[in-house]
Amino acid sequence: MKTNHFISFCTLFLFSCTAVCLTACTGPTIPNESSEPEYQVTNNQPSSEVTVSNEANTAIVEVFSDNGIGSASVMLVNGEWPESIVMRFHLQGLESLQFSYGDTMIDLSVNTQHMILQSVTSAGGTNEAIEEDSEFWLPVTFLDSEGTEKDEPTAGGIIVVSAPADFYFENLTEFTINWIDFYR
Helix, strand or coil, rough: HHHHHHHHHHHHEEEEEEEHHHHHHHCCCCCCCCCCCCEEEECCCEEEEEEEEEEEEEEEEEEEEECCCEEEEEEEEEECCCCCCEEEECCCCCEEEEEECCEEEEECCCCCCEEEEEEEEEEECCEEECCCCCHHHHHEECHHHHHHHHCCCCCCCCCEEEECCHHHHHCEEEEEEEEEEECC
């Protein structure tokens, strides 16, 4: 009988030592802090395609719009916003872009003379024109079909718009874009 208890004790001791060694070798489980953010896109126009991908600490929002009019919401569902958010509009122009988050709505227009006009409306305030030094400013770049930067929109090119600095201060998880291409 003592032999059976001794064998049971040795077996239990051996299993315990094995479990401790395996835990020591693998270490504690720590959530992966470097995991990429994940997004949910709600596209409100069936003739448009809106996707989001991560590239070098930047969220790239690609917007393809057959009829040139649409809207979409982008929600962060996991992780944190990357350092920058870039929207790439595959359009001929931007008669209107509204970038909304929280209580803020920024209006952007590239007129027919290729001037970039922007204004902001915040929490019950009035619509006010903004300049490039504003934290609400949406930086805009025009690329041709080869990806070369241009002074104005080009056929087959891309209009690149970056999220404003103010968006990152708000600690929000969602923004909405509404666009109209003036070449319909």
